[in-house]
Amino acid sequence: MPSSYKTQHLGLNSYIGTDKPKRTDFNSDNERIDAAVYEHTANGAIHVTAAEKQLWNAPFVLGSYTGDGTTPRTVALGFTPRAVLAAAVNASPVGATANGEVLIRSGLATSMGGSKGIEVTQNGFIVKNSAYMAPDGETPKLNVGGMVYVYLAVK
Numbered sequence: 001m002p003s004s005y006k007t008q009h010l011g012l013n014s015y016i017g018t019d020k021p022k023r024t025d026f027n028s029d030n031e032r033i034d035a036a037v038y039e040h041t042a043n044g045a046i047h048v049t050a051a052e053k054q055l056w057n058a059p060f061v062l063g064s065y066t067g068d069g070t071t072p073r074t075v076a077l078g079f080t081p082r083a084v085l086a087a088a089v090n091a092s093p094v095g096a097t098a099n100g101e102v103l104i105r106s107g108l109a110t111s112m113g114g115s116k117g118i119e120v121t122q123n124g125f126i127v128k129n130s131a132y133m134a135p136d137g138e139t140p141k142l143n144v145g146g147m148v149y150v151y152l153a154v155k
Contacts, residue, residue, distance in 0.1 A: 002028075010036055061153045064089070069129060069145035077124035081153040083110045084125045086118055088141070089148040095141075101133040103141045117142045125153070 002025050003013035012029045015021055041047070048056075065075055085108050087093055093106035107118030109125060117128040117140025129143035142149065 055155050059155055061155070062150070063153070064148055064150045067129065067143040067145050067147040067149060069143060071129040071140075071143060072119075072126045073129070073143045074121065074126050075124045075151070077153055079124075079155055080111075080122050081120055081125060081155065083108065083154040084114075084118065084120060084151055086125070086127060086142060086149050086151040088144070089150055091147065099133070100137055102138045104138055105141050105144075105147075107140070107142055116140055125151075 003015040003019045003021065005014040005016065006012065007014050010029075010032050012032060013019075013021065013025050061077060061081075063075075063077075067073075085106075087106035091105050093104075095103040095105060097103065104115070104117050107115040107127070109115065109118040109120045111120050114120070116138055117130075119126045127142035127149070128140040130139045130141070133139050141147075
């Protein structure tokens with residue numbers, strides 16, 4: 001005999017002293033519990049994925065590279081950054097030469113664009129290093145041979 005009362009949410013048996021439960025009553029309750037738990041755990045829209053947890057635990061990457069003088073140069077990160085900030089170590093972010101050339105040693109890039117000499121790519125970012133003064137007088141120097149650069153990449 002099923003119970004005299006049922007639980008509010010899953011309709012499980014709620015026995016009182018005079019009820020005479022049978023095995024089928026317990027089996028029915030177990031099936032309801034199993035279905036409810038499965039429905040909940042299978043719903044990906046309400047649970048955090050492993051990738052989301054990883055992003056929350058490490059929302060950005062700090063790193064460095066040593067310039068090799070090439071242009072363009074790809075710095076691989078293994079993900080597409082939302083934003084990247086790169087700057088030369090022990091050098092001013094922007095410098096000038098006697099002939100009026102502006103040396104750009106730092107940059108910020110996003111998928112929507114950014115400053116001169118740096119771009120976001122699908123797997124990291126690209127930096128540029130020009131040996132010649134650009135027509136506008138601004139010369140990217142984000143990969144000078146032997147110079148160390150640090151970067152912050154936002155996932």
